[in-house]
Amino acid sequence: LHRLVNSGGLAGAVVDGLGNVKGTYVCVLDADLQHPPQRIPEMLALARRTNADVVVASRYIAGGSTGGLDGPLRRFYSVGLKTLSQMLFPRRLASVSDPLGGFFLLNQSVLNGVTLRPIGYKILLEILVRCRWESAREIPYSFQPRRHGDSKADFRQGVRFLQHLGMLFVDCSPMFAPARLVTRPDLRGDAAAAGSHW
Template structure:
């Protein structure tokens, strides 16, 4: 049966939280009175996550397992799920249960009532997060809006409901290392939002350390805005004006006989100019690297196994070679 709803869940080493997720998610989806599928994207897990997924799939026919050959990252795993999902509506949900699956029914109701393409889950209460997490999130959203992401909902992560038209538009985009929480608002499709209190992680540990958070921020900025390049231009212009000012000061000092050898000032000026140059080169390097990656046209992920295809192949073999008593 063609599913009306697909729920895409990226997973990486989630063996501890997976049973809790199934216990909470399945009753919610069974109560929607709509055909659905759950696309669990195993992003190269190294623990017992693949084994547990196969065990739950035998008991839960609507569970579909999509296994990637290697860890491709959170955003790439979501993209893999979006490409494979078949539903008329799609929900992206993390496995850690910090975003309550019970909100899916409300999202569906809001989409039907408001005739919108996207319903964002907005974290109106983040008291369960650490102070650093809340501060970094505030800086991220404020910085991205300053860089041009005017439609970015505040405190909206990757928990959202999307129409098939939205998903098709996202899948048609050619860019690599895309950050979906920026890409989807930039489409400009009609949207609404529902608020919720962010919960603590149900089990296990976070798979998003500081290094990945920084990488996500860099990908967000360089993949969405040209502001850093313009900033490098302004740095260059400011350095040129400062050099002209220093030149005039040196000429005046020479003419008035006030020249004094200043080791400290020389070192400070040289270090400052060198730091600005390296910063500008680094910014340009990020953009050149994205261009290089795009020109290579290498896939961001490789699918090793899809239980839907595997099941179809098995049924085909059964029909071709029926079992004999």
């Protein structure tokens, strides 16, 4: 899929891609080879064998590594923002050690009836929080040094991530469910679902 108009950045590109693929499973990974594509068959086999809705390639389980992150400061931010996300969505992210990663495979059925509204580039977090899924599995991988292009992680992207996290919390946490029902009565079903899986 070649997009003639750049809309929504990386997350927008992924959303466009998800809307145009036809298979049962779809895999998302970076094109700069920091995510090893040779792990895709293993991820697909695991999804089929366990009937998992989501398979996440994780840097934070035994056998995984964050070695490709650019320096200790970026590693600190990566772990800190991951921990913050898990604190805000403890039930939804309990079985996922790398919810901010960009290397994952999912059954397209989890996207049915859901409008994705990511800000920035953490599309996996958007999917895990907004979509209805039952089971997630993980495989370890080593995050590789960048071979091509430049990192998009900067202060501006950090601010956008915090905006995204705040929007997800307001949209999906049971704490804000009464306000959502008052302002958007058409979302009663979604609000109930969000409360049940938060």
